[in-house]
Amino acid sequence: xxxxxxxxxxxxxxxxxxxxxxxxxxxxxxxxxxxxxxxxxxxxxxxxxxxxxxxxxxxxxxxxxxxxxxxxxxxxxxxxxxxxxxxxxxxxxxxxxxxxxxxxxxxxxxxxxxxxxxxxxxxxxxxxxxxxxxxxxxxxxxxxxxxxxxxxxxxxxxxxxxxxxxxxxxxxxxxxxxxxxxxxxxxxxxxxxxxxxxxxxxxxxxxxxxxxxxxxxxxxxxxxxxxxxxxxxxxxxxxxxxxxxxxxxxxxxxxxxxxxxxxxxxxxxxxxxxxxxxxxxxxxxxxxxxxxxxxxxxxxxxxxxxxxxxxxxxxxxxxxxxxxxxxxxxxxxxxxxxxxxxxxxxxxxxxxxxxxxxxxxxxxxxxxxxxxxxxxxxxxxxxxxxxxxxxxxxxxxxxxxxxxxxxxxxxxxx
Amino acid sequence: xxxxxxxxxxxxxxxxxxxxxxxxxxxxxxxxxxxxxxxxxxxxxxxxxxxxxxxxxxxxxxxxxxxxxxxxxxxxxxxxxxxxxxxxxxxxxxxxxxxxxxxxxxxxxxxxxxxxxxxxxxxxxxxxxxxxxxxxxxxxxxxxxxxxxxxxxxxxxxxxxxxxxxxxxxxxxxxxxxxxxxxxxxxxxxxxxxxxxxxxxxxxxxxxxxxxxxxxxxxxxxxxxxxxxxxxxxxxxxxxxxxxxxxxxxxxxxxxxxxxxxxxxxxxxxxxxxxxxxxxxxxxxxxxxxxxxxxxxxxxxxxxxxxxxxxxxxxxxxxxxxxxxxxxxxxxxxxxxxxxxxxxxxxxxxxxxxxxxxxxxxxxxxxxxxxxxxxxxxxxxxxxxxxxxxxxxxxxxxxxxxxxxxxxxxxxxx
Numbered sequence: 001x002x003x004x005x006x007x008x009x010x011x012x013x014x015x016x017x018x019x020x021x022x023x024x025x026x027x028x029x030x031x032x033x034x035x036x037x038x039x040x041x042x043x044x045x046x047x048x049x050x051x052x053x054x055x056x057x058x059x060x061x062x063x064x065x066x067x068x069x070x071x072x073x074x075x076x077x078x079x080x081x082x083x084x085x086x087x088x089x090x091x092x093x094x095x096x097x098x099x100x101x102x103x104x105x106x107x108x109x110x111x112x113x114x115x116x117x118x119x120x121x122x123x124x125x126x127x128x129x130x131x132x133x134x135x136x137x138x139x140x141x142x143x144x145x146x147x148x149x150x151x152x153x154x155x156x157x158x159x160x161x162x163x164x165x166x167x168x169x170x171x172x173x174x175x176x177x178x179x180x181x182x183x184x185x186x187x188x189x190x191x192x193x194x195x196x197x198x199x200x201x202x203x204x205x206x207x208x209x210x211x212x213x214x215x216x217x218x219x220x221x222x223x224x225x226x227x228x229x230x231x232x233x234x235x236x237x238x239x240x241x242x243x244x245x246x247x248x249x250x251x252x253x254x255x256x257x258x259x260x261x262x263x264x265x266x267x268x269x270x271x272x273x274x275x276x277x278x279x280x281x282x283x284x285x286x287x288x289x290x291x292x293x294x295x296x297x298x299x300x301x302x303x304x305x306x307x308x309x310x311x312x313x314x315x316x317x318x319x320x321x322x323x324x325x326x327x328x329x330x331x332x333x334x335x336x337x338x339x340x341x342x343x344x345x346x347x348x349x350x351x352x353x354x355x356x357x358x359x360x361x362x363x364x365x366x367x368x369x370x371x372x373x374x375x376x377x378x379x380x381x382x383x384x385x386x387x388x389x390x391x392x393x394x395x396x397x398x399x400x401x402x403x404x405x406x407x408x409x410x411x412x413x414x
Numbered sequence: 415x416x417x418x419x420x421x422x423x424x425x426x427x428x429x430x431x432x433x434x435x436x437x438x439x440x441x442x443x444x445x446x447x448x449x450x451x452x453x454x455x456x457x458x459x460x461x462x463x464x465x466x467x468x469x470x471x472x473x474x475x476x477x478x479x480x481x482x483x484x485x486x487x488x489x490x491x492x493x494x495x496x497x498x499x500x501x502x503x504x505x506x507x508x509x510x511x512x513x514x515x516x517x518x519x520x521x522x523x524x525x526x527x528x529x530x531x532x533x534x535x536x537x538x539x540x541x542x543x544x545x546x547x548x549x550x551x552x553x554x555x556x557x558x559x560x561x562x563x564x565x566x567x568x569x570x571x572x573x574x575x576x577x578x579x580x581x582x583x584x585x586x587x588x589x590x591x592x593x594x595x596x597x598x599x600x601x602x603x604x605x606x607x608x609x610x611x612x613x614x615x616x617x618x619x620x621x622x623x624x625x626x627x628x629x630x631x632x633x634x635x636x637x638x639x640x641x642x643x644x645x646x647x648x649x650x651x652x653x654x655x656x657x658x659x660x661x662x663x664x665x666x667x668x669x670x671x672x673x674x675x676x677x678x679x680x681x682x683x684x685x686x687x688x689x690x691x692x693x694x695x696x697x698x699x700x701x702x703x704x705x706x707x708x709x710x711x712x713x714x715x716x717x718x719x720x721x722x723x724x725x726x727x728x729x730x731x732x733x734x735x736x737x738x739x740x741x742x743x744x745x746x747x748x749x750x751x752x753x754x755x756x757x758x759x760x761x762x763x764x765x766x767x768x769x770x771x772x773x774x775x776x777x778x779x780x781x782x783x784x785x786x787x788x789x790x791x792x793x794x795x796x797x798x799x800x801x802x803x804x805x806x807x808x809x810x811x812x813x814x815x816x817x818x819x820x821x822x823x824x825x826x827x828x
Contacts, residue, residue, distance in 0.1 A: 003674045004614045004651050005528075008580055010552070013527045016683045043478035051481070052473040059466040064457035067465070067663035101515055101667075105689040112551065113427045114419075133687045137526065138424070166422055200418045237418050249481035251694035253515075260417045269430045273547045275519040279693055280665035 012137055019133055034392035036379040037359040039176065039334055044385075045305055046249045047289065047298055054288035058281070066284040072272050073264070074099025074256070075283035081291060082256055087209050088219050088240070093233040095261045098268060101278045102253040103206055103243040105271075107134035109257070110202060110239065112270040114166055115140045122160050122168040124152050126366030128176045128204065131169055140166075142368040149328060151175060151182035154189040161197045167239075168199055172220055174207040174333025177366045177378035181331060184217050191223045200237040207333035209247050209299050212307040214331040221258065235260045244286055246334070247299055254278065254286045303332075310336070312386040313379065316393035327379075334382040337363070340375045343407070344400065347374065352403040358395035426551055433547055448806035450793040451773040453590065453748055458799075459719055460663045461703065461712055468702035472695070480698040486686050487678070488513025488670070489697035495705060496670055501623050502633050502654070507647040509675045512682055515692045517620055517657040517669040519685075521548035524616060524653065526684040527677070528580055529554045536574050536582040538566050540780030542590045542618065545583055554580075556782040563742065565589060565596035568603040575611045581653075582613055586634055588621040588747025591780045591792035595745060598631050605637045614651040621747035623661050623713050626721040628745040635672065649674050658700055660748070661713055668692065668700045717746075724750070726800040727793065730807035741793075748796040751777070754789045757821070758814065761788065766817040772809035 058066050073079065079094040086092075100106045107130060115121070117139030123131065125144030132142065145152050145160040145168075152170060161168070170190070172182040182190070194201050203220040221238040228236050243255035257267060271277070313336060317327055324341035340346060346362040353359060363376030384392060472480050487493065493508040500506075514520045521544060529535070531553030537545065539558030546556065559566050559574040559582075566584060575582070584604070586596040596604070608615050617634040635652040642650050657669035671681060685691070727750060731741055738755035754760060760776040767773060777790025798806060 002676065003649055004612050005581075005653070005674060005677045008528055008614070009680060010526065010528050010530050010533075012530075012552075013680050013684055016687070018683055019686055038483070040483055043482055046477060046481040048473045048477040048481065051477075052470065055469045055473075056466065059462045059469075063460060063462040063465075065665075067460040067462065067665040068457055069452070069454055069659075069664045101689045101693070104687075108688045112424065114422055114424050116424050116426075119424075130687075130690070137684070137687045138426075167419075198418050200422070235417055239419070245483075249695075250483045251479075251481040253689065253691075253693040260419060262416065263419045266423060266427050269432055270427055270551070272433055273430070273518075273544075273551045274522050274688065275515045275667070276544070277667075279515070279667040279696055281663075282693055282696065 012139075016133075016136060019129060033354065033357045033359055034384055034388050034395065035359045036381070036384065036392060037361050038383060039380055040383040041246055041250060041334075042305055042309075042382055045302055047294070050289050050294055050298075051249070051285065054285045057288050058284050062284055066281045068280060070277045070280035070283070072268050072277045074278060075280060075287060077291075078283050078287040079256075081287060082242075086242070088222055090222055090225065090234075091232070092258055093261070096234045096258050096264060098257050098264050098271065099278050099283055100255045100257055100271070101275060102245060102250070103204065103241050103255040104130050104134065105274070106241045106255055106257045107131050107204075108137070109267045109270045109274065111135045111138040111140065112274070113263070113266045119166045120164065122157075122165040122199070123368050124170060124175065125368060125371070126177055126363065127169065127368055128171060129366055131204070132368055144367070144369040144371070147175070147178065147180065149180050150186055151180050152186070152190065154186055154193060157190055158193045161193060161199055164197075165199055167202055168194060169202045169204065170220065171204045172217075173205055174210065174330050174335070176207070176333070177335055177361070177363065178337035179328045179330030179333050179335045180337075181214070181217070187218065187220055187223055191220060194237065195227070200239070202239050202241065204241045206241070206243045206246050209295075210302060210306060210334070211332040212303050212310065233261055234258065239263060247295055247302065248286065248289065252282045252286060254282050306332075306334070306382050309381045309384070309386060309389060312389045313381040313393065316390050320393055320397045334380055336379045336381060338377050338379060340377065340400070342375055344403065345374045346377045349399060349403050352399040352406075353396060356395040356399040356402075358392045358399065360396070426553075430547075430550060433543060447768065447771045447773055448798055448802050448809065449773045450795070450798065450806060451775050452797060453794055454797040455660055455664060455748075456719055456723075456796055459715055461708070464703050464708055464712075465663070465699065468699045471702050472698050476698055480695045482694060484691045484694035484697070486682050486691045488692060489694060489701060491705075492697050492701040493670075495701060496656075500656070502636055504636055504639065504648075505646070506672055507675070510648045510672050510678060512671050512673075512678050512685065513692050513697055514669045514671055514685070515689060516659060516664070516667040517618065517655050518544050518548065519688070520655045520669055520671045521545050521618075522551070523671070523681045523684045523688065525549045525552040525554065526688070527680045533580045534578065536571075536579040536613070537782050538584060538589065539782060539785070540591055540777065541583065541782055542585060543780055545618070546782055558781070558783040558785070561589070561592065561594065563594050564600055565594050566600070566604065568600055568607060571604055572607045575607060575613055579613055581616055582608060583616045583618065584634065585618045586631075587619055588624065588744050588749070590621070590747070591749055591775070591777065592751035593742045593744030593747050593749045594751075595628070595631070601632065601634055601637055605634060608651065609641070614653070616653050616655065618655045620655070620657050620660050623709075624716060624720060624748070625746040626717050626724065647675055648672065653677060661709060661716065662700065662703065666696045666700060668696050720746075720748070720796050723795045723798070723800060723803060726803045727795040727807065730804050734807055734811045748794055750793045750795060752791050752793055754791065754814070756789055758817065759788045760791045763791075763813060763817050766813040766820075767810060770809040770813040770816075772806045772813065774810070
């Protein structure tokens with residue numbers, strides 16, 4: 001029923017659409033569907049014992065801090081820990097760090113602090129949907145830069161940057177949706193090109209710690225900082241987004257942004273109005289969980305479990321699909337990106353897949369511009385166990401066979 | 415040090431200023447300062463045992479849900495519980511409810527969904543600063559409506575509404591900063607006037623459950639809903655904001671918005687881009703804490719403790735201050751609003767107060783328009799214990815005496 005509210009929506013919200021993925025997720029979360037659609041971590045390896053111990057310590061020793069209002073910047077011991085112990089092998093000042101309510105909020109706060117209506121942001125094509133959704137709220141437009149199996153192509157990046165951009169948004173490690181990573185030489189080229197055109201970079205790195213079988217490649221923020229001496233505090237051109245969602249648990253909603261102190265101050269202002277501060281309780285619990293080095297050991301476990309699942313999916317793909325099919329071979333992260341024969345429209349295929357009780361995300365949703373492919377899919381391998389992965393890929397084959405048969409029939413009839 | 419980021423801020427963020435209160439809080443949180451400045455609950459009565467039990471149950475029985483990504487709308491059992499058990503004595507559909515990361519986020523999401531640059535919002539004068547801060551980000555402007563000891567004055571409300579407004583923002587119970595509440599007859603008048611002009615209302619009610627010695631007065635949403643039959647789902651013109659920050663603990667950041675289902679759907683869209691969803695873990699823990707009726711008993715304790723503190727502060731004010739001083743006598747909530755003699759500028763006074771190790775918030779910060787009083791202060795009585803309250807009010811008197819002596823001297827010299 002319509003109320004007086006319905007005549008009063010902002011222009012902003014009228015132009016917003018529900019995330020297709022989140023709509024799909026509802027659809028595919030029925031008990032008996034094997035879902036390769038979401039980006040969900042494996043719940044079996046959530047560190048619940050360690051969390052339970054950390055909670056007990058928090059209530060015993062720090063309840064008055066943990067349950068009270070906190071500062072907008074975040075719980076100081078957690079910021080200090082991250083400044084000194086991080087996956088980047090760098091030292092920061094705690095003033096280079098703000099704690100956010102998940103990386104989605106980091107993206108939103110960047111939009112608030114930097115995006116005017118009509119501003120252009122350079123993004124990889126395809127790219128992470130949530131970033132587009134966050135920045136659409138502020139009227140951003142997008143310049144897509146093509147990627148290949150080694151991530152964003154420097155020459156494409158250079159061409160796109162020539163038009164100018166507020167900033168460039170890059171996922172260098174196990175990119176969502178494709179799973180590809182950028183090798184060191186390309187990273188250096190990207191930093192040089194961005195520096196040449198004076199365009200800063202947002203480096204989104206939710207999966208960097210989930211490297212399974214590759215050596216650690218320097219992050220963009222590290223490569224950038226080598227050009228500068230900021231005297232103990234970071235003052236470069238890269239803003240780095242990290243999160244505990246993939247290495248601990250997404251239900252805690254604890255992430256962080258690393259940036260020059262001036263930027264952190266502006267982001268702090270934006271966050272004050274948005275939600276005052278991130279839940280103090282969760283920040284204390286996360287700090288209590290990781291402060292003695294637990295993450296080092298826990299990410300080993302995650303890597304082993306996910307490597308097995310990825311290998312299982314790659315093997316199943318190889319056994320079921322032949323000519324005309326190809327897919328990425330990610331060295332970490334959560335996703336494989338598969339390219340199907342041209343004549344398959346994966347949005348139409350999804351209906352057949354759901355009938356066979358298997359789900360994926362059609363690739364077209366990840367393209368920011370008008371150039372969208374229709375024959376690609378994103379497959380998540382972290383959430384289902386190996387047995388289900390094997391079964392799910394078989395069901396996918398069945399769905400494709402039925403789709404092709406039906407499409408052929410329709411064409412013959414036409 | 416300036417980076418390329420510093421040349422790229424949005425117009426939005428350039429016009430934002432840090433909350434004066436949050437700056438003050440930093441300043442006054444030194445160990446030996448008795449602070450009446452914040453709006454902090456008493457940490458001694460955070461229900462840490464009940465939370466600890468709820469956490470243990472959550473890890474034992476629901477860890478895979480509590481630690482995983484969740485839906486944007488919020489944890490269904492919590493929404494269902496709120497729909498059926500709430501302080502309003504009303505029944506809602508779970509689809510009338512969205513869980514937010516603190517009421518500050520509810521305010522922000524309302525701004526996203528409803529406020530275009532230049533839109534006018536009717537607010538009480540004075541009003542809650544955080545609302546202004548949230549809506550400034552979207553370019554809102556404000557129409558102030560004067561209040562007295564019974565809250566917003568219907569005739570003022572009518573006059574202000576004639577100019578048109580996107581919505582009206584009202585705190586009917588134990589208003590921040592003044593502590594005053596709106597009696598039933600005025601509430602009815604407000605609903606009628608709003609209905610006449612077709613202006614919807616945001617009812618912000620963080621303190622409604624902290625009524626100490628007054629009977630329960632019907633909420634605006636309840637009065638409004640009596641005009642309508644929505645068939646089990648709410649479809650009226652009031653959006654209600656509730657929170658667990660004051661009845662459980664603010665460090666959990668769990669609040670909720672009750673609104674027509676269409677509005678909830680738009681707010682849901684806005685929240686997807688802002689932070690995907692509120693921490694699942696906290697939602698499950700809060701649900702586990704309250705599901706068997708714990709709140710009913712716990713708010714009794716809070717009311718007793720706060721009533722003692724309020725009475726102590728009122729008595730201390732009466733004993734220390736005479737002619738030319740007046741203050742509100744709130745029947746609940748966290749704040750007393752004191753009016754000092756005209757010649758005292760409370761912003762200047764604050765410096766003397768901090769030297770005496772006592773703090774408050776100067777009243778002028780709560781006025782949205784150009785008409786600001788300079789001789790009022792907001793005093794919080796929930797955070798300090800009775801002994802400290804007595805001592806703090808004495809220190810306040812000393813600060814005023816020193817301020818007056820100094821001001822007099824300066825004037826004589828001039």
